Amino acid sequence: MSNEIAVQHGVIPHEVHEHHDGHHHHETFITKYVFSQDHKMIAKQFLITGIIWAIVGGLMSVLFRIQLGYPEATLPWLEDIFGHWAKDGKIQPEFYYALGTMHGTILVFFVLTAGLSGTFANLLIPYQVGARDMASPFMNMLSYWFFVLASIIIMASLFVQTGPASGGWTVYPPLSALGDASQGSKIGMDLWLISMAMFVVSQLLGGLNYVSTILNMRTKGMTMTRLPLTIWAILFTAILGILSFPVLFSGFILLLFDRHLGTSFYLSDIVLGGNILPNEGGSPILYQHLFWFLGHPEVYIIILPTMGLVSEVMSINARKPIFGYMAMIASMFAIALLAFLVWAHHMFVTGLNPFLGSVFVLLTLLIAVPSAIKVFNWITTLWRGNIRFTPGMLFCVGFVSMFISGGLTGIFLGNSTLDLHLHDTYFVIAHFHIVMGVSAFMGMFAGIYHWFPKMYGRYMNNTMGYIHFWVTMVCAYVIFWPMHYEGFAGMPRRYYDYSGWESFKHFVELNRVISFAAILSFLVQLMFVFNFFYSIFKGRKVTTQNPWGANTLEWTTPIRPGHGNWPGEIPEVHRWAYDYGKDGKDFIPQTEPVGKDESTH
């Protein structure tokens, strides 16, 4: 390890030299803002692309919530915009299902995977480990542009005649394999699969870069146990992605084969609309195994980075070290490991062998232990702190509250006995939206508000930040809390209309309330977007190098750092990132050598 650091240290003057060269050549608009290889710019590109996707995906949810809240209403303006998809001012079933499917795909993959990890891994890894850029800036650029390619393809699928994929974001075959089974399983499905394949490439290019940068390019003195928790979280996230995305990729390729080459990986014994298909011997359950082998780690790919962000922002604003640093790392490790061993809990009711099911029950509920440790550690971090409620900090508290609520309902669903009743009901929707939707967004917002000054040299508007937080927090609970009750009534998810069902038709008013809150919440997010873009140009300027009084290395760079981050040598690190409130000092940056009479912990 010490060898590595010595070598790396030796490289620094050379890099500085390169940096100077760069200035001589003058960056053009294209190399600076479009095909940039600077990690900071790539982070911004990911973030802004993610924001655009979040608006699109959020708008889709508003549309299908209109259908659920007002199933009787006819809204002519919908037909003006969407044509035959909203014939006579009513959202058509095929459109409804396409909206739901694309909402899921966009939010899970394009916003909360690429938009989240892409932003904060790129922004924070070089800054916080003390490196001038990623291990391979070129691969990093490719990662972003493959993401753009995936985005363009899936965006195009929204405009084809038969519409985008509509079989749910999990695209289970045979529904997704047979064009005759659904409009969305025609060309839209092919575009979906190709887009996702590009997305996997983007993720792998990014992930390999993150891991190699964290392991190899830490500055002098930055041992692994001095890394901020953000970096640990991103490291585990990247490893999860590298190991599980290829499996998803293979699952998608086999699905493409089944669709076009006449193979029978997932197909057997099918009579579709009177036509007897020749396929025999395949199993649709195989696809589910391949899908969830990524699909489950995916939820941790979404939540782990936000756990890191929240730990960091919370500690800074409580002016107190994060409680149980090593326990936080250990619990993230446990979560990352268990993430690979629980996928079949999505499949308890597929006819899975009950014994196999019971193994997955055990492993699934085991995840609650490290999750509980993390929650208790966050709460203890607040205890006897001196809390500054910046918008970032507010979202940290919101994150923990949501993570508790959504985590506890996971204990219901991970238990196969209860899953028999609750599987694929609104209880599930409530559970995963709270724990990986709202929580992850809260963590992401915490990160955006906190690091915005580093990204743009300006602050976001606080008042709008406070309004954003409180309205989001209230709306999120109003939307998702009552959905648990719908789940207790056995109300199935992915239904276009419940009015024909004696068992489920009594939730009309509740659905209206939920839809109203969803729309309000969407509008408030638009206000956040406005605040974001307005503040890039007109926000209050940052005048001090370290506005939050934080310990980590990014705040030792200039207010508006150039390519290469530090104008001189990269600073050396002498301590962990969490010396807040130690020995009567408000904070001690990582770069400050350990004093002689300093207490040890």
Place this chain on the structure above:
Amino acid sequence: MTWTEYFVVIILVLIFIVIFQIAKASEYVSVLKGEKKTFEQNNRINAFLMLVFLVVGLAAAWWCNKLLYKKTLLWLPSASEHGEKIDTMMWITLAITGIVFVLTQILLFWFAYKYQANEKRKAHYYPHNNKLELLWTAVPAIALTVLVSFGLYYWYKITGEAPKEAMEVEVTGHQFGWEYRYPGKDGVLGRQHFKLTDAAKGNPLGQDWKDVANHDDLHPSELHLVVDKPVKLIIRSQDVIHDVGLAHFRLKMDAVPGTPTTMWFTPKYTTARMKEMTGNENFVYEISCDQMCGSGHYSMKGTIIVETQEEFDKWISAQKPQYATAHPDGAPAVAAATAPPVSDSVKAATNAEPKAEH
């Protein structure tokens, strides 16, 4: 767009402009008043809102429960014996998670309020405490062991072998409806193969007429079950994945093309009894498709009627074997014991009786 819609949009834009102006103004005010003072003021407000959110939130949760409890199935006894076990498990889990939920949320928001920034106080440097961490590793681990143990105990009971006397019924899903097949007097479901499916020739389920066991199989349009008598469903799908969702019985099982699945349970209340218990004249046991299966997914409904043995016998004796429907001119070349269609259905009537003895 109508005028009201324009009006709503205009109002929204105006509200936004007001918020934006206030937000901008507050920034200028903070410059005038001094950053520190503004910070302290905002901090107090947000800290206080933490407390408000906690109190109002818990009250709202209680109120929400009051409004919605009766709309769920939590208050209604489960209609199957398996469902009773699931309900017990549900209450155990609700109790444990409920306590944890309330305690942790109170601590979270209370600490957020109580430890708001204050010039006079210094944050307490408290990086770790091994005893505490061990404690909150062990306690959740124990609680979860309890939940896993109960859960698996019930899981094995529910997914175990069906009793021998269980009635067998086949349920087949397709876009977008359900088909039912009863084994008839011989108690055996005949062989089938998907390539034999031919709805036009009266064979929508692909029954193999060469198998004599098929000749008395019934294919009614509703699913009738006998109260207090175990039933084993053999679940198939013809096209995409569907799911037999039985909310009142608390059960669910996917219908997977190419891989038949099974699920057994014992209905506890007749449909008539459920009408009384729910106070709903129109109550009906519904089968909901719980696995996304295409644009008609939301309308893929089946109906179950749970009745007494006598009612069931009467109903089933009126059903005609599918074999008769498929062969209106009497049986072709096949086996010996083929009777003319009419007497076949008479046999089906007599056939129900021996089953009643079980």
